[in-house]
Amino acid sequence: MLRPGGADLTIAGGVREFGRATPDVIAVRDGDRQLSYAALDERSSRVACALLSFGLTTGDRVALLCGNRLEYPEIAAGIAKAGLVMVPVNPRLTAPEVAFILGHSGARMLIADSEPDLDFPGAFVRIGPEYEKWLDDARAVDPCVAVNERDPFCIAYTAGTTGDPKGVLISHRSRSLTFYATALEWGIGPGRRTVAVAPMYHGAGFAFAYAAVHCGATVSMLRAFDPDALLDMIARDGAQSVFLVPTHAQLIRGAVTTMPKLPTLDTLYFNAAALPRVLKEWVFEAFPGVGVHELYGSTEAGVVTNLRPPDARRKAGTVGHPWFATEVRVIGPDGQPAAPGEPGELYSRSPYLMNGYHQNPAATAACTTEDGFLTSGDIVIRDEEGFLSIVDRVKDVIITGGVNVYPRDVEEILLAHPSVTECAVVGEPDDRWGERVVAYLVSPGPVEPDVLEAYLRERLAGFKVPKQYRPVAALPRNAAGKILKRELRSTP
Structure with missing residues (x-):
């Protein structure tokens, strides 16, 4: 029986929907490999059934330790179809760092693209021939395990300033709404093409790559960042919207003497750090006619603000206005709202906020308010037009x-x-x-x-x-x- 208001949002929803609506459209490209939406839907269902065959039950955690590759979206969708919780792990971490995340999250299973050098007591599957046999032996039936949209789909670990990493609980609702808003803002929707440049084990990297398969677009996997490889991929696959961090632009600037023509590219959006004015001007010159967005956010808060192309030059140095469905407060040192031009700590409230920190209520309470606002500890200035500039960090990140x-x-x-x-x-x-x-x-x-x-x-x-x-x-x-x-x- 459906609740009033319809079915719950889930990050597997888009894969299911476009598996039926556009089964022959390519969902994922990875070198000479590709998956149609029909294949992505089927293989993610096999992942789900294979996971459940291990005796995992709703809410159990499954760790995923790998870089950008064709299997990432199908594993994420499969975990969601099984009603389980994904724990993305950075492959660049050391064995002790990985062991902490696996232990703290309570992961009962690990899927990885290489054999980790650690003693993991749970089940392990290595991506490759073993993984393919694992899928071949599983049923190609979507188990359709019911989840509450406010329950976490993943626990994303961010390093803490006072010791061990903290696990950010991110709900299906939060990410699903982020995907839809991404399609609206940066054109990641049906008939569009993008590239997974940032690593998918990172919050933003996952959000902006997986948004493609949630919203009917096509995503090409860039295994490791290389300026020429990225530009070749944009040209070859006809990418239109691409997410970068400022370092990517800096590396392209330093490595490429003659920019190739990229007739399909119409949107670039940047995050992770401020885009220096000089570098931003180079981006405008190197990618003529491309709309440049600069956004601000965090794993805990999701996207908070966006500086859109009409204001990109006029308001360079700012991160724009609050994003869709987002409220912000700028609170001065006296605990009162800061006046325009005065610095204050930024708080935001939106449907993209985390559920809290896994098994860390004290840290959750320290960054949230009773009326639902969250701070990531950044100091900002809001000008007379409401544009926000990040001027300092309370934390020393x-x-x-x-x-x-x-x-x-x-x-x-x-x-x-x-x-x-x-x-x-x-x-x-x-x-x-x-x-x-x-x-x-x-x-x-x-x-x-x-x-x-x-x-x-x-x-x-x-x-x-x-x-x-x-x-x-x-x-x-x-x-x-x-x-x-x-x-x-x-x-x-």
């Missing part, structure tokens, strides 16, 4: 190449090394990566960067390892003993 690095994670490992007495990790401007990770060290003797780097690379993902190590006699502190990282960032 470093965004390097579109990936978040939290200094405390690096500092904890550094402080365990015998040559480090005190340390502070900060982000500093970098023309290529947006920001680079820099470690300031107080040590009893000479610092050997090569030794520290080898030590860190055994314990941290490569993108978290500092690009520079700077010895200092003492770390600047305020009267309360807190390290003044702002002073370190301004150190010549």
